[in-house]
Amino acid sequence: MQLDPRTPVLVGVAAVQQRVDEPGGGLDAVALMVRAAEAAGRDAGASAAGKMLGAVDRVFVPRGLWGAGDPGRVIAQRFGAAGARTMVAEIGVLQQTLLTHAETLIAAGEADVIMVAGAEAAYRERRLRGSGRPALVHPLPPTPPDRVLSPIGDILHPMEIERGLASPLRQYAVLETALRYAEELSVDEHATRVAELWSRFADEAVDNPDAWHRSPVPAREIAEFSAMNPMMARPYTRAHCSRAGVDQAAALLLCSAEAAERYGVPRDRWVFPCAAAESNHMVPLVARAPLQRSPGFAAVGSWLAAYTGVAAADATYIDLYSCFPSAVRVQIAELGLGEREDLTVTGGMSFAGGPLNSYALHATVAMAKRLRAGEPDATGLVTCVSGMLTKQAGAMWSATPPATPFHGEDLSSRTAEAAIPCEVVGDYRGLGAVDGFTATPGGDGPPLAVAVVAVPGGRRTVARTSDPEVVTAFGAGEWVGRHVHVDGAELAL
Numbered sequence: 001m002q003l004d005p006r007t008p009v010l011v012g013v014a015a016v017q018q019r020v021d022e023p024g025g026g027l028d029a030v031a032l033m034v035r036a037a038e039a040a041g042r043d044a045g046a047s048a049a050g051k052m053l054g055a056v057d058r059v060f061v062p063r064g065l066w067g068a069g070d071p072g073r074v075i076a077q078r079f080g081a082a083g084a085r086t087m088v089a090e091i092g093v094l095q096q097t098l099l100t101h102a103e104t105l106i107a108a109g110e111a112d113v114i115m116v117a118g119a120e121a122a123y124r125e126r127r128l129r130g131s132g133r134p135a136l137v138h139p140l141p142p143t144p145p146d147r148v149l150s151p152i153g154d155i156l157h158p159m160e161i162e163r164g165l166a167s168p169l170r171q172y173a174v175l176e177t178a179l180r181y182a183e184e185l186s187v188d189e190h191a192t193r194v195a196e197l198w199s200r201f202a203d204e205a206v207d208n209p210d211a212w213h214r215s216p217v218p219a220r221e222i223a224e225f226s227a228m229n230p231m232m233a234r235p236y237t238r239a240h241c242s243r244a245g246v247d248q249a250a251a252l253l254l255c256s257a258e259a260a261e262r263y264g265v266p267r268d269r270w271v272f273p274c275a276a277a278e279s280n281h282m283v284p285l286v287a288r289a290p291l292q293r294s295p296g297f298a299a300v301g302s303w304l305a306a307y308t309g310v311a312a313a314d315a316t317y318i319d320l321y322s323c324f325p326s327a328v329r330v331q332i333a334e335l336g337l338g339e340r341e342d343l344t345v346t347g348g349m350s351f352a353g354g355p356l357n358s359y360a361l362h363a364t365v366a367m368a369k370r371l372r373a374g375e376p377d378a379t380g381l382v383t384c385v386s387g388m389l390t391k392q393a394g395a396m397w398s399a400t401p402p403a404t405p406f407h408g409e410d411l412s413s414r415t416a417e418a419a420i421p422c423e424v425v426g427d428y429r430g431l432g433a434v435d436g437f438t439a440t441p442g443g444d445g446p447p448l449a450v451a452v453v454a455v456p457g458g459r460r461t462v463a464r465t466s467d468p469e470v471v472t473a474f475g476a477g478e479w480v481g482r483h484v485h486v487d488g489a490e491l492a493l
Helices: 029-043 046-054 071-078 095-107 122-131 158-162 168-182 187-206 219-223 257-262 295-308 325-334 359-373 412-418 468-474
Strands: 008-017 058-062 085-089 113-121 147-149 231-233 247-256 272-279 317-319 379-386 391-398 408-410 429-440 448-455 459-465 483-487 490-492
Touching: 008 029, 008 046, 008 095, 008 257, 008 272, 008 359, 029 046, 029 071, 029 113, 029 247, 046 247, 058 071, 058 095, 071 085, 071 113, 085 095, 095 113, 095 147, 095 247, 095 272, 095 359, 095 379, 095 391, 095 408, 113 122, 113 359, 122 247, 158 459, 168 187, 168 231, 168 325, 168 429, 168 448, 187 219, 187 325, 231 429, 247 257, 247 359, 272 295, 272 412, 295 325, 295 379, 295 391, 295 412, 317 359, 359 379, 359 391, 429 459, 429 468, 448 468, 448 483, 448 490, 459 483
Parallel strands: 058 085, 058 113, 085 147, 272 408, 317 379, 459 490
Antiparallel strands: 008 247, 113 247, 272 391, 379 391, 429 448, 429 483, 448 459, 483 490
């Protein structure tokens, strides 16, 4: 097959991490990005590395905790790519959007070599805070990036913020209880099933040299809470949660097939993006009907299968975005993955690591390595989430040139037609039925029970309480489907 010279190709990938034992040591997040970018250049081949890095004409970075500024400019200057244009994608923009944008520019002939990189140094910063020493960071250029990609609209409903349901931990825990009820599982059956799922993710991390935690974790240790594994928000213990306090960076070097040939990148380094799809139509959790469904992921899976001829369940390798178990379990249902057990090539965000706003880059790095080492016709699906399962994306990859040209599709309008939101009310008083709930034991604050409650007229509300009796009851059994009393923001049995 004659390859179109504008075919986008991923030619260099790298993931790096550091563990700083002495406070004040190690690299900050931007320096970690530079290190990852250098390694991605080397991954493209010794003869190509220097020339390609100097020829980078775009650098894209997802926003992290590293503050204001333009890390892409630092990366470009490091490699002498003075003319490179830079972009930062704010939190709330799908990480896949950066990759799709890069691939689209390359296919259209508007760019030739693009670097996408992201990093966090949260572990290092935590140790610095504990030492009392000032943070050691390289100042970023005072000029803004050439482009800032910002989300449109709010991920959270104001009522969720006002009534204790703003944190990802609580939102995904509420979603988990809705899934449990829909699947007709008892509390104990559900705990076992989720812990076994997460234990399989931990097993995958053992064989991933780039994972942060590389020891197996038995399902029993995940499900049972203890001093080392406290209950965070029922039904989630700490072991269920994304491991965000990491020092990790990832970088991906993309170019046109023509550029890859010109710079002498060996063919065994080439990985092809076949297609990507995303939905940016946002419905906050409280308004979703039902809570546990994701029309966006259903649309992403359907479109990718139609365009590439490969259904999600038939992809050789899969990496599902895995901030919490409910995110994975919703995707299993919407993508038609059934009982398939191999759902990650990294080990997931609880074990491989979940650097803020850049995990999908790590997943794509791992997927590229897996495809290079696999059979020629192997395919790989990488999914992505933004917010509280609010935006959804997926990309299909292959080490073999795809039969159809790369295309990125925005499915937001299709999702909007399918995702009819509930009306949300704040002043309801009376009986309502629990659609999802969680209880937090306290620690940083008082104990709290919070629920998404269906009220008459097909409407919803959020109610909460710190009443010890209610918190205890919500922590001890199944409350989805049961009636509670709501008095505005207040929840009572």
